[in-house]
Amino acid sequence: MINLVYNEMVKLTGKRRLLVVTFIIAVLIILFTYAQYQEAKEDLKRFGDLDWRAALQQQIENWEGRMDSGRISDERREQWEIRIAQLRYYLEHDINPAEPGAPTFVRQFVENGTTLLLPLMMMVVAADIVSSEYSGGTVKVLLTRSVRRWRILLSKYIALVLSVSFIIAMFALLSTVISGTVFGFQGWDSPVLTGFSVQEGLLDTSSVEMIPQWQYILMEFGLAWFISLVVATLSFMLSVLVRSTAAGMGIMLACLIAGMILSEMVESWQTSKYLFMVNLNLIGYLEGADPPIAGMTLGFSFLVLLVWGAAGLIVSFWSFTRRDVY
Secondary structure: OHHHHHHHHHHHHHOOHHHHHHHHHHHHHHHHHHHHHHHHHHHHHHHOOOOHHHHHHHHHHHHHHHHHOOOOOHHHHHHHHHHHHHHHHHHHOOOOOOOOOHHHHHHHHHHHHOOOHHHHHHHHHHOOOOHHHHHOOOHHHHHOOOOOHHHHHHHHHHHHHHHHHHHHHHHHHHHHHHHHHHHOOOOOOOEEEEOOEEEOOEEEOOOOEEEEHHHHHHHHHHHHHHHHHHHHHHHHHHHHHOOOHHHHHHHHHHHHHHHHHHHHHOOOOHHHHHOHHHHOOOHHHHOOOOOOOOOOOHHHHHHHHHHHHHHHHHHHHHHHHHOOOO
16 A cells, blocks of 8 residues: 555656645745735835734724725625624734734635635645546556555545645645745734634624634644645545546536635525535634524534545545446
8 A cells, every 4th residue: 555655646746736736835925925015014104103902993993984884785794793893802802813923924824725725726636636547548557456446546545635734734834934034933822812603693702712823823724634635535536537637627616616606695595504615614613704604613514524525535436446447
């Protein structure tokens, strides 16, 4: 099995997919770091050296003013009310939610990257891991070896898990180093509040606890790894079922984009909470964001994704071990 996994890793690195994904992540981090740096400079020029409490209060007043204008939807109004309640909680407990430094950038970048960026990167790596064997005609040679089919597929999946872990590790390393070079590396021990929840449209702070930022970031990366693995597993399943790499990537891309749209529109469609793409924003539960559908929790979304991932893996092995090769 070790030799099989090694061969699969050689194939993946030979295609330079991991190198391309790492390069894309590095470029995006540089762009977002530069954008945030320019925004900080512009804010400094406009407001001067404004205390974070005054800036937070000003942000609250701006949101309240926009809500009073009456030109926003009820759903958006509810989301802003919850966010305003969170910011007031930070003010009351004298905690800066945007402590400057690399840790804050990493935390925010992970939060914004788990619903589309990281899943797309996983799709790029996983979409042709099996289908390329069919399109390249190498599957017949692969199956003539004196190794059971399930062991061949298992070696490919283990290589995929290692690739997912590598991408997440590079994501963490590059975002820390690049942003830290610009903003500094201070703030790892800064307090962060977690445990917010939404009950019947109201913010519940009864379970809120304060943890150091480094611990919060580790929690985020753990959830990001799990989300990425589920998306990679489903892309792996499509690679087994659909012999065309382009078709498999197209299906998964459509699902991910549909998930972003549905997350904003599905509040009245209760059944949609069982779709995997509606449950990808696990990190939103850590920060107390309003769930796509009332009643959804971190445990529920985690279980839904786990079931989808397990089902995808079962279908992959069942199809690969039984399909005729011609």
